[in-house]
Amino acid sequence: DIQMTQSPSTLSASVGDRVTITCRASQSISNWLAWYQQKPGKAPKLLIYDASSLQSGVPSRFSGSGSGTEFTLTISSLQPDDFATYYCQQYNSYSRTFGQGTKVEIK
Amino acid sequence: QLQLQESGPGLVKPSETLSLTCTVSGVSISSNSHYWAWIRQPPGKGLEWIGSIYYTGSTYYNPALKSRVTISVDPSRNQFSLRLSSVTAADTAVYYCASHPFKAINWFDPWGQGTLVTVSS
Numbered sequence: 001d002i003q004m005t006q007s008p009s010t011l012s013a014s015v016g017d018r019v020t021i022t023c024r025a026s027q028s029i030s031n032w033l034a035w036y037q038q039k040p041g042k043a044p045k046l047l048i049y050d051a052s053s054l055q056s057g058v059p060s061r062f063s064g065s066g067s068g069t070e071f072t073l074t075i076s077s078l079q080p081d082d083f084a085t086y087y088c089q090q091y092n093s094y095s096r097t098f099g100q101g102t103k104v105e106i107k
Numbered sequence: 108q109l110q111l112q113e114s115g116p117g118l119v120k121p122s123e124t125l126s127l128t129c130t131v132s133g134v135s136i137s138s139n140s141h142y143w144a145w146i147r148q149p150p151g152k153g154l155e156w157i158g159s160i161y162y163t164g165s166t167y168y169n170p171a172l173k174s175r176v177t178i179s180v181d182p183s184r185n186q187f188s189l190r191l192s193s194v195t196a197a198d199t200a201v202y203y204c205a206s207h208p209f210k211a212i213n214w215f216d217p218w219g220q221g222t223l224v225t226v227s228s
Contacts, residue, residue: 001170034214043203043218044154055216087154091212095169098154 002026002090006099012107019075021102023088028068032092035064035073038101039084047086048073078104109133109141111204111219119198119226125191129204129219136185137162142207144215145178145189147200157202159211160187167211194226 003026013019023033031051036044046055048064051071061076075082083106088099115127127145134141145157158168160178168176177190191198201223205215 032212036215043205043221044215045218046214046216049214049216089154089214091214094167094212096156096212098156100153 001095002029002093002097004088004090004097004099006086006088006102008102009100010103010105012105013078014107015078015080017078017107019078019082019104021073021086021104023066023071023073023099025069025071025090025092029090029092031067032090033064033066033071034089034091035062036087036089037082037084038087044087075104109206109217111206111217113202113204113219113222115222115224117223117225119194119224120228121195121226122193125189125194125198125202125224125226127189127202127204127222127224128186129188131185131187131206135182136180136187137182140208142211142213143178143180143187144205144207146203146205146215146218147198148203148221149197149200155200157189157191159207161211165211196226198224199226200224 005024007022033051035048038044052064063074085101085103110132112130119125144159158178160166175192180187201221203221205218207213
């Protein structure tokens with residue numbers, strides 16, 4: 001199975017900050033990567049697919065980049081609604097594995 | 108607008124079979140543009156793909172769970188279902204159904220709201 005490792009596990013930030021979350025794959029996954037946002041008690045919501053394509057309706061302050069084994073999710077200016085847990089997911093291989101999550105907390 | 112809703116028992120006894128149904132609305136489950144999936148999340152932990160199905164009945168299972176999982180589709184009811192046998196406390200989780208578009212291996216969108224299943228005697 002392809003392992004997905006996110007860093008950091010927890011991130012403390014303030015409204016207006018630029019935030020970057022990293023996701024590393026244990027082997028190359030081309031650009032077959034998605035990012036999700038999950039709030040407590042809610043289902044994950046798709047933000048980014050194919051590493052850098054913004055899902056319809058997602059604010060433009062979210063962006064994704066990377067290919068191969070290293071990927072980033074960037075929030076250009078953190079808003080109060082963005083405090084949540086973020087997951088990456090690879091879909092290069094059969095097992096469609098997720099990262100362990102990055103919790104973005106209020107500083 | 109495509110929406111999914113999980114239903115089923117919230118409590119299952121150890122060694123028994125967990126059964127959940129996902130009702131799809133807004134699109135035919137027989138659409139050739141969608142695959143249908145189950146994903147779970149143990150309390151306080153990360154996400155695990157369980158398996159997926161196409162309307163033709165073709166199934167794709169997580170190898171770690173394959174021996175215990177059956178996913179089926181009922182086009183007449185626009186539903187698909189999950190059965191997980193021989194459950195233990197480790198199967199306690201929020202179970203989500205979701206769609207993934209166009210191909211068998213892809214991102215998941217949208218998701219149902221999730222349903223908590225507790226395995227306990």
